[in-house]
Amino acid sequence: MMDTIQWQEFDMVELRTGTIIEVSDFPEARKPAYKLLIDFGEDIGIRKSSAQITEHYLAEELLGKQIVAVVNFPPKQIGPFMSECLVTGLYRKDGVVLISPDKPVPNGAKLG
Numbered sequence: 001m002m003d004t005i006q007w008q009e010f011d012m013v014e015l016r017t018g019t020i021i022e023v024s025d026f027p028e029a030r031k032p033a034y035k036l037l038i039d040f041g042e043d044i045g046i047r048k049s050s051a052q053i054t055e056h057y058l059a060e061e062l063l064g065k066q067i068v069a070v071v072n073f074p075p076k077q078i079g080p081f082m083s084e085c086l087v088t089g090l091y092r093k094d095g096v097v098l099i100s101p102d103k104p105v106p107n108g109a110k111l112g
Contacts, residue, residue, distance in 0.1 A: 014072040015088070015111035016040055017101060018047070023059040026050055028079045034059060035081060041108030044071055047084040055095025068099045068111060 022037035032054040039046050049069065053062075070086040077083075089096035 013070055015068055016044060016071050017066050017105050017109045018069055018107050020062050020065050020067060021046070023062045025059070026081065028081070034062070036062070036087065038067065038069065038085065039107050040071060041106060044108050047071060048082065049085045049087050050078045050081055050083050051087045051089070053089065053096050053098060056097055065098070066101050066104065068101070
């Protein structure tokens with residue numbers, strides 16, 4: 001059974017849009033992954049993240065793609081890499097599919 005949360009709890013999660021500006025392989029990761037640099041606009045800036053999305057995305061097709069990420073989690077050490085945000089996606093049997101706006105929005109726009 002799913003736990004119910006209050007609106008105030010959900011509102012604390014900063015889900016923001018960002019544009020992927022750099023993609024590199026992450027060979028040290030336990031599961032295949034990319035290292036991403038994501039631009040969240042002037043107020044938040046550029047953040048790093050690791051994403052296990054190699055099943056569905058080539059590095060070159062991720063450049064310029066807008067995604068949705070949680071930007072107010074504490075940084076997390078993933079092997080030799082420090083992740084500064086959590087890129088969101090939906091799980092399928094064959095891998096993760098990114099959550100992305102279907103029309104361009106400003107970097108840093110809050111999910112609401």
